[in-house]
Structure formats: C-alpha cells, structure tokens
Amino acid sequence: MPGLPESSVATTARTGRRRLRSWATSGPGVWLGRAGVRLLGRSLRLSEVNASVVDRLWRPGPTGPAVYAVWHGRMLMLPYLYGHRQTFHVLASRSRDGELMSRFVAGFGIRAVRGSSSRGSAPALRGLVRLLRDEGAHVVVIPDGPRGPRFVVKPGAVLLAHLGGAPIVPMGVGAAPRTVLRSWDAFMIPHPFARTVVVFGDPVRVEPGRDRAALERARDALEAALREATREADRLAGAPRVPDL
Secondary structure, three states: OOOOOOHHHHHHHHHHHHHHHHHOOOOHHHHHHHHHHHHHHOOEEEEEEEOHHHHHOOOOOOOOEEEEOOHHHOOHHHHHHHHHOOOOHHHHOOHHHHHHHHHHHHHOOEEEEEEEOOOHHHHHHHHHHHHHHHHOOOOOOOOOOOOOOOOOOOOHHHHHHHHHOOOOOEHHHHHHHHEEEEOOOEEEEEEEEEEEEEEOOEOOOHHHHHHOHHHHHHHHHHHHHHHHHHHHHHHHHHOOOOOOO
8 A cells, every 4th residue: 555654554455354254254245145156056066976976975864974075175066066965064173264164054944063283173073982882973174184294184184083983074175267276285166067077986984093103094094085176176177287296
C-alpha cells in the first residue's frame, strides 16, 4: 500500500486473514462453503476405479471396521461424494483449520473427532480405536495433515489401523480442469463439469504384533499405495502430474 510502512502493511494483512478465517468458521461462512461444494459436486463427471474394494465394506449391515486414507490436498469433494454412503468418522485437529473442517463435514453427515498430532492426540486416538473395535466404524484419516509435509504418511494412520484391527484403503482423487492452490498441501479445487476420478487402492494391512519394523513397513506400503492411487487418478482425469507426488 503506497504511503504505509512495511510493518503496517503486514499487520493489516494479518488482520485481514484473521477476519477471513473467523468468517469462514462462522455459521454463514460454513453454510456458504457447503452450498458451493454441493453445487460444484452436481456438475462433476465422476468415475470410480477399483470400487469393488469398498462395495463390500459399504453394503448394508455389519461389515467390519475400515480406515480410509486420502491426502490433505485432495479431500475437498469427498464429503459430498461419499458422506451419504456410510457413517464416516474423521480426525480433525484442534486448530482453527480443524474447527473449520469439523463444521464443514458435519453438514454431509460425517462425524469429527477432535485431536491432533501435537495436542490431544492420545484421547482422540483412543476414541477412534474404540469406534473401530466396538462399532466396526469407518474412519477417514488425512495422513499428511494437518501441516505436512505433503504426500508423506505420518505413523498415526498405521498405528490407528493396527490398534483398531482394520485395513487401510488408499483413496486417490484427481480432476481436470482444476485449480491447484499455492498452499503447503497443493490443495486441489475441480472446475465445474470437471472429469473427476476416484481410485480405490487395494487395502493395506498391518502385520500383527507391536514390532516397530512391521509398522514402518506398513507406513511405507501405505505411502506408496496412496501416491500411486493419486497419480493414477490424475492420469485418468487428464491432469498434469504433480512434480513431488
């Protein structure tokens, strides 16, 4: 801004961001966001690959627990596309971003369990493990969230599946045309009427026991499967390959 000191410009920018975040987590902001996603979702041309992986898990009646993994930057449309198919639970951080996500997904029937990798993680993990073990729940994890590094699986997703006795289903999401934001997670927003592809990877299972090497092998396998599913979704959608994926 002409005539203003650099410090004043930075302060004004920070104030503007805080106000935007505050509005985004408000009732009207969340409602408008959900309405926009619903409107966009109705226009998408959706294709699913390897959907037989989840057909059994999503049929009526008891089917056993499952964990679903998707990258942070690819999660925007999933509540709209699949929130009506099952009762899903998702771990949301205790940050403002987590508050925004909790309110957003609730409108699609998805239940949020609040916690994070740094604060409140143990109670949240125990709660999700109980849901998997006692209720045969379906739990969605964002393995590179809440702050990255992107496309790197953190150990929590594998530990949750191990303790809950559940397989992990990798989900890759691609779309074209699209906008990819310059954010840490390369957040993807499909354009209206975009070709959108969801690839369900084969389930990753954690070996029995508490051996750290086994957990690390499962983490490596999940990361490789999730990267491959996402690359395949991008390829089938006709989107350019992301350099670091």
